[in-house]
Structures are given as C-alpha cells and as structure tokens.
Amino acid sequence: MTLVRSGSRTTTPLSQVDVQFNRVSNALDIQKHIRPDRDRKSHHTPRGGRSSICQATALLTPQTNVQAGKRRKDQMRKEAAMMIACLVFIGAGVRSLRPALKVTRRFSSVVVTSNTAQGGDQRGVKDPLYFFYNDIFHVKMPEGHRFPMEKYAAFRRQAQQRLFSLPGVGFHPSPLSTVRDLETTHDRSYIQRYLVGNVTAQEKRESGFDWNEQHVNRTLSSVGGTVAATHAVLQSDLPVGAHLAGGTHHAFQARMEGFCIFSDIAVAANVALRDYPDKVRKILIVDLDTHQGNGNAVLFQDDSRVFTFSMHCDANYFSEKQASDLDVEVKPGTGDAGYLSLLERYLPLVFEAQAPDLVFFQAGVDIHASDRLGKLALTRAGLQRRNLRLFQFVEAYGSKLVVTAGGGYPSDSDPSSGPYADIINAHADVYVGAAEFFGGGSKMVPLLR
Ligand SMILES: [Zn+2]
Known part of the structure; x- marks a missing residue:
C-alpha cells in the first residue's frame, strides 16, 4: 500500500488541504472530504519528509487479539501512540497535538482503572443492556416491494435466541418518538405534514414508502428506539445500548429519501446534546452502511459537536453526494481485506479527531456479498471483524455506544435462501457481538474468527 499526498502544503490548515490517498491496488480509490468551515478542522500540519512515518504507521498497525483483554488494551495503547505519530504528519487528527496527548493519558487511565477482563460480565457490567426493537410495528408491504420489512423480526429473534442463556440483555419494544424530540432535527411543518398524511407523490417515490398509519407508527418507533437506547446509556453506567432498527441516515431536515423519513441517529444525537450537556459534548457518528450517510452529513454540517464519518461504496449514491466530516469511498467489489485495511486506517483518525463522549454506529450490513444493492463483497467474518474493531475503539476511548x-x-427474498440467511445473520451478529464484547450477553454462540 502506498500513500501519496498531493501537493506540499506544509503549514496549511486541514480545511484547505486536499489529501488524496492512492492505493497501488485498483480495487480501492479513496477520497477524503474535509469540510472547510470548522475551527476544529485546523490542525498541525503535514511536515515535509515525514511521509514515511505515516506510511509505516499504516502498514504496521497490527491486528488485535480478541480474547486477551489486557493485550488488547496494550495493543490499543500502541496503536494510539502510532496514530499520534501519524497525525503529526497528515494532520488528520483535525485538531492539534494537544488533544492527542490528552488522549494518551486517557488510554493510560483506562489501562490502570478499567476492569480489563476477558469479556462477558467480568467487564463490570451488572445491569442488563437495553436493546430496543420495533418489529411489533410491522407494516404490510405490497407484494414484491423491495423493502425487506420481514428482516427486522427475523434478526431480532435470532439475536434473542443467541443471547438467551444469560440475563445480560433486556429486549424492549421501541417507544414512539415525541414531536418535541423530532423538532430537535426536523422542520416542524415537515413533521406535521408527515403525521397527518400530507405527503406528496414525489416524496413517496423518493422515500420508497407509501403513507398510512402503520407507516407512521413504525417511522416514529424507528426514531424512538434509538432515542430510548441513548437515554439508557446516558442515564446509567452501561457502555452500550442498541436499536434493532433505525440507521435512517438518508433523511434530511425536511426531506425523505431511501426508506428514511426522519433521522433516528440525528434526533438521538440532538436529544443527547440537549438533555445531557454535562455528559455529552462530542459525538461521533460511524456510518459503515454501503450508502453514504448523506442526511446526517447535511444535518450536522454546521455543528462541530457532531463528527460524521461515512465509509461507503463509491457507486451507490441515492442522490447528490454530500460532504461528511470524513468520507471514505470504497470501490465496488471490495472484499474483507481491502475494506478492513481502510477501516484500520481511518477508525483511529476519527476517534482521535473527536475523542467522543458518545458514538452512534450505523451498522448497515449491505456491504455483505449477498446484498442486492451493496456492490461490495464482504463475508460474515469480515463484517464481524468490522464490528469488533469499532467496539474496541469505543472501549479504548471510554465512549458510550448506541448501535443501529x-x-x-x-x-434472494426467499427466507429459506442462503443470501437471506446471510443478511439476517449479519444483522444479528452486530447485536450479539456488541452484547458479548461489552459484557451483557451469552457466550453460547461465539463470534466467527
Ligand atoms: Zn444502505
């Protein structure tokens, strides 16, 4: 892998740096978009002659051992040190070295004080995790409709079964979002129009959904479950909460698109900032769906408290491409190795950039090879590795996590088919993996290695 930095801007703020990374492999072509209007994007600069440091850092970042908590912590600490060296070069930490050093101390304190157990309930989690599900708000879809409504109950059932043996996870029906919460993010008139069914033909076309009261309840629960999971983690010592739905990242302030009416993550983020100002100052959205988190990118474009990171297929835009705080584009056909090497490179940078109190994970599994729309080619094991790496960073930074x-x-929409099982398994793995990693779940069904 070769990193080539275009230009020689040795003292320019990152907001003005156009960094191009080119891989030798033609499977990947990454473009990094940095929005130009944020103070926090200023940074210490790339320095001439240090590219080899960054390159070496990227190449040397080793795999972490899943089983050994202590070794994992040591590993994360090493990665942080290497990451900081890298940041000196490319400035992708987005801010200055000072917060980077602060993070080093935070790592130290995690190592000293954390209950570095092997996983499971030894991590010190006593209370059940809160996992919300909204498949009780089932909508009868027209025959042949492309939205897989049935999948939500299917992967919820599988997750419940796999997590059955320990009382570490409580499954709760998603509550309906309140208008007050929706108004943190969406236009009042847009909310009102949707609630009463004043939806245009164009809106129905762009959202892919018809309108009826079943849809309204499901839509409100898609937001409400994510908000509830957010309250659950912020009102407790629990490290993670989850919604077995949501991730509706194509919704804008007053526009619906791609099966998304309201943005559950954006609403939950704004609710967290509104209701927990002492606990939540910095939020990171990690969006690993095959589609860009275009709605969230726009919704938070002027809010430096929320950093949007979207890693998605470059041939899979619903509409005009938007600028997240960091966009990483992946070429169609990319498999586990290529995808995970990109994640290994950028995940440290976004955590370093934001040092988040709260992380939202848009855990789309349409990057799986069996996905009809995804255009990528990851395996189940690759997806599990993706999830695990995020969980490890969340733990290392002491952040709270909400999974969607x-x-x-x-x-193949036939529930007995292999591709259908692949997608259900991949969705369930996200939640089982989170429960196992953070200590709420069963050890009966281990993650694939
Ligand atoms: Zn998607």
Missing part, C-alpha cells in the same frame, strides 16, 4: 441497524437487502 442500517441497510441490508438480501439478493
């Missing part, structure tokens, strides 16, 4: 489902569209 995102996309997943089986290439």
Whole structure:
C-alpha cells in the first residue's frame, strides 16, 4: 500500500488541504472530504519528509487479539501512540497535538482503572443492556416491494435466541418518538405534514414508502428506539445500548429519501446534546452502511459537536453526494481485506479527531456479498471483524455506544435462501457481538474468527 499526498502544503490548515490517498491496488480509490468551515478542522500540519512515518504507521498497525483483554488494551495503547505519530504528519487528527496527548493519558487511565477482563460480565457490567426493537410495528408491504420489512423480526429473534442463556440483555419494544424530540432535527411543518398524511407523490417515490398509519407508527418507533437506547446509556453506567432498527441516515431536515423519513441517529444525537450537556459534548457518528450517510452529513454540517464519518461504496449514491466530516469511498467489489485495511486506517483518525463522549454506529450490513444493492463483497467474518474493531475503539476511548441497524437487502427474498440467511445473520451478529464484547450477553454462540 502506498500513500501519496498531493501537493506540499506544509503549514496549511486541514480545511484547505486536499489529501488524496492512492492505493497501488485498483480495487480501492479513496477520497477524503474535509469540510472547510470548522475551527476544529485546523490542525498541525503535514511536515515535509515525514511521509514515511505515516506510511509505516499504516502498514504496521497490527491486528488485535480478541480474547486477551489486557493485550488488547496494550495493543490499543500502541496503536494510539502510532496514530499520534501519524497525525503529526497528515494532520488528520483535525485538531492539534494537544488533544492527542490528552488522549494518551486517557488510554493510560483506562489501562490502570478499567476492569480489563476477558469479556462477558467480568467487564463490570451488572445491569442488563437495553436493546430496543420495533418489529411489533410491522407494516404490510405490497407484494414484491423491495423493502425487506420481514428482516427486522427475523434478526431480532435470532439475536434473542443467541443471547438467551444469560440475563445480560433486556429486549424492549421501541417507544414512539415525541414531536418535541423530532423538532430537535426536523422542520416542524415537515413533521406535521408527515403525521397527518400530507405527503406528496414525489416524496413517496423518493422515500420508497407509501403513507398510512402503520407507516407512521413504525417511522416514529424507528426514531424512538434509538432515542430510548441513548437515554439508557446516558442515564446509567452501561457502555452500550442498541436499536434493532433505525440507521435512517438518508433523511434530511425536511426531506425523505431511501426508506428514511426522519433521522433516528440525528434526533438521538440532538436529544443527547440537549438533555445531557454535562455528559455529552462530542459525538461521533460511524456510518459503515454501503450508502453514504448523506442526511446526517447535511444535518450536522454546521455543528462541530457532531463528527460524521461515512465509509461507503463509491457507486451507490441515492442522490447528490454530500460532504461528511470524513468520507471514505470504497470501490465496488471490495472484499474483507481491502475494506478492513481502510477501516484500520481511518477508525483511529476519527476517534482521535473527536475523542467522543458518545458514538452512534450505523451498522448497515449491505456491504455483505449477498446484498442486492451493496456492490461490495464482504463475508460474515469480515463484517464481524468490522464490528469488533469499532467496539474496541469505543472501549479504548471510554465512549458510550448506541448501535443501529442500517441497510441490508438480501439478493434472494426467499427466507429459506442462503443470501437471506446471510443478511439476517449479519444483522444479528452486530447485536450479539456488541452484547458479548461489552459484557451483557451469552457466550453460547461465539463470534466467527
Ligand atoms: Zn444502505
């Protein structure tokens, strides 16, 4: 892998740096978009002659051992040190070295004080995790409709079964979002129009959904479950909460698109900032769906408290491409190795950039090879590795985590087919993996290695 930095801007703020990374492999072509209007994007600069440091850092970042908590912490600490060296070069930490050093101390304190157990309930989690599900708000879809409504109950059932043996996870029906919460993010008139069914033909076309009261309840629960999971983690010592739905990242302030009416993550983020100002100052959205988190990118474009990171297929835009705080584009056909190497490179940078109090994970599984829309080619094991790496960073930074489902569209809609099972398994793995990693779940069904 070769990193080539275009230009020689040795003292320019990152807001003005156009950084191009080119891989030798033609499977990937990454473009990094940095929005130009944020103070926090200023940074210490790339310095001439240090590219080899960054390159070496990217190449040397080793795999972490899943089983050994202590070794993992040590590993994360090493990665942080290497990451900081890298940041000196490319400035992708977005801010200055000072917060980077602060993070080093935070790592130290995690190592000293954390209950570095092997996983499971030894991590010190006593209370059940809160996992919300909204498949009780089932909508009868027209025959042949491309939205896989049935999948939500299917992967919820699988997750419940796999997590059955320990009382570490409580499954709760998603509550309906309140208008007050929706108004943190969306236009009042847009909310009102949707609630009463004043939806245009164009809106129905762009959202892919018809309108009826079943849809309204499901839409409100898609937001409400994510908000509830957010309250659950912020009102407790629990490290993670989850919604077995949501991830509706194509909704804008007053516009619906791609099966998304309101943005559950954006509403939950704004609710967190509104209701927990002492606990939540910095939020990171990690969007690993195959589609860009275009709605969230726009919704938070002027809010430096929320950093949007979207890693998605470059041939999979619903509409005009938007600028997240960091966009990483992945070429169609990319498999586990290529995808995970990109994640290994950028995940440290976004955590370093934001040092988040709260992380939202849009855990779309439409990057799986069996997805009809995704155009990528990851395996189940690759997806599990993706999830695990995020969990490890969340733990290392001491952040709270809220997990949402995102996309997943089986290439064969027959529930008995292999592709259908692949998508259901991949969705369920996200939640089982989170429960196992953070200590709420069963050890009966281990993650694939
Ligand atoms: Zn998607």
